[in-house]
Amino acid sequence: MLSTKGSVSREVTRLRSRKINLSVIGQYVDYLVDKQGVKNVFVNGTTGEGLALSSQERKQLAEEWVNQGKKKLEHVIIHVGALSLPESKELARHAAEIGASGISAIAPFFFKPTNKGALVAFLREVASEAPHIPFYYYHIPPLTGVKICIEDLLDGIKKQIPTFQGVKYSDTDLLDFAQCMDKYNKEQFLLLYGVDEQLLSALAVGATGAVGSTYNYLGQANNMMFQAYANQDFALARKYQFCIGEFLSFVFKLGFGVAQTKAIMTSLSGIPMGPPRLPLMSASEEFITKAKAKLDSLPFLTTYPAK
Ligand SMILES: CC(=O)N[C@@H]([C@@H](O)[C@H](O)[C@H](O)CO)[C@@H](O)CC(=O)C(=O)O
Structure with missing residues (x-):
């Protein structure tokens, strides 16, 4: 017991004053592109601990990824979700100014939207700060606790958010996911699946791509899976x-x-x-x-x- 307490407090001391390290991002981009075959990135999301960073840090990271990704990455999507609407709007504006390819936002999860109208109103405000780049809703109910059905959310969404392009879908509800694919086929939304252990099932119902933590180091294996699926193998x-x-x-x-x-x-x-x-x-x-x-x-x- 004592030794556990000791090691926890040593770890806390070690973690207390840690700063972001921008100097490795160039190397990170090269590793993703050259070694993992990954050319699209989602910055300041869950794996990037976006919600644990200050706005200033999030902006610095966004800028570094956009700059280092030039001529190497195809898409740099910046996650701009935050608990406060002004903060989220500011991050959205900043992402557009620095030349990000798109933005995304989670639902705020302390004061939560309790229905579709409230969620869309929040997202619309955020998206309107970056009116010339695509917006993706980041659906991650295991972490936000916001479980608004995406099939319902997509109904009429383009009228409310003209830049709406799709969903980063980090939930295991494949029925909802499949319904979105089926019902909104014509709108050609991009539905990017985010539960890596279930990606093949999502591909079977039509997922158009994936965003997840394991693609950082198992990108090639997943590309092979995509390829095998496309080849009907x-x-x-x-x-x-x-x-x-x-x-x-x-x-x-x-x-x-x-x-x-x-x-x-x-x-x-x-x-x-x-x-x-x-x-x-x-x-x-x-x-x-x-x-x-x-x-x-x-x-x-x-x-x-x-x-
Ligand atoms: C809850 C969570 O962290 N989910 C991961 C998954 O990739 C997850 O790590 C993986 O499926 C293993 O469960 C992603 O959906 C998160 C993600 O893409 C991100 O970094 O924003």
């Missing part, structure tokens, strides 16, 4: 999804979240992702060793045929 696509599932199921049992994602990413890419910000605590050495050993036991996920 469903056995191969399932093999990728099952392997990804085996890895995630293993780390879930150890305790998995943003801090652990950063640690895995650091260990695989060699780029120091740094510790998370309090109240999140760093991944343990034991976690890192076990997660790395598990990935090493699944070479199918991390070794690819030469191009």
Whole structure:
């Protein structure tokens, strides 16, 4: 007991005054593009701990990603969601000014919108600050607690938010997701799926893309899964999804979240992702060793045929 308390307080001291490190972003962009085949990024979202950062830090990160991504990345979408509407609007304006390809926002989750009208009113205010770039709603009910049905949200949304382009859908409700695909086919919304362990099921009902934490280090494996699915090689696509599932199921049992994602990413890419910000605590050495050993036991996920 005593030793646990001691190590928690040492960790707290270590995490207390951590600052963002902009100097690794250029390297991060190259790693994603060259090693993972990932050319679209979602900045200041969950994995990037956007909600734990000050507005100033979020702006600095957004600028660095846009600048470093020039001529390398296809899309840099900046997450501008915040608990306060003025803050969210300011971040939206800033993202548009610096040349982001799009913006996205979660629902505020302290004073929550309790119905579609309230949510749309909030999102409309945010989106209207960046009237020339696409807006994506970031649906992540496990973290926001806002469970407004997306099938309902999409009904008439373009009239309310002319720049509305789609949804980053980080929830397991594949019925709602499939209904959106089916019902709004004509609108050609981009529905980007965000539960990595279920991506293949989302592809089967028509997902147009994916945004998630594991694409930082398993981007190639997921690209292969996309390719296998497009080629109608469903056995191969399932093999990728099952392997990804085996890895995630293993780390879930150890305790998995943003801090652990950063640690895995650091260990695989060699780029120091740094510790998370309090109240999140760093991944343990034991976690890192076990997660790395598990990935090493699944070479199918991390070794690819030469191009
Ligand atoms: C709750 C959460 O963190 N979800 C992740 C998933 O990628 C998730 O880590 C993965 O599916 C493992 O459960 C993403 O949806 C979040 C994400 O894309 C982001 O960084 O904004």
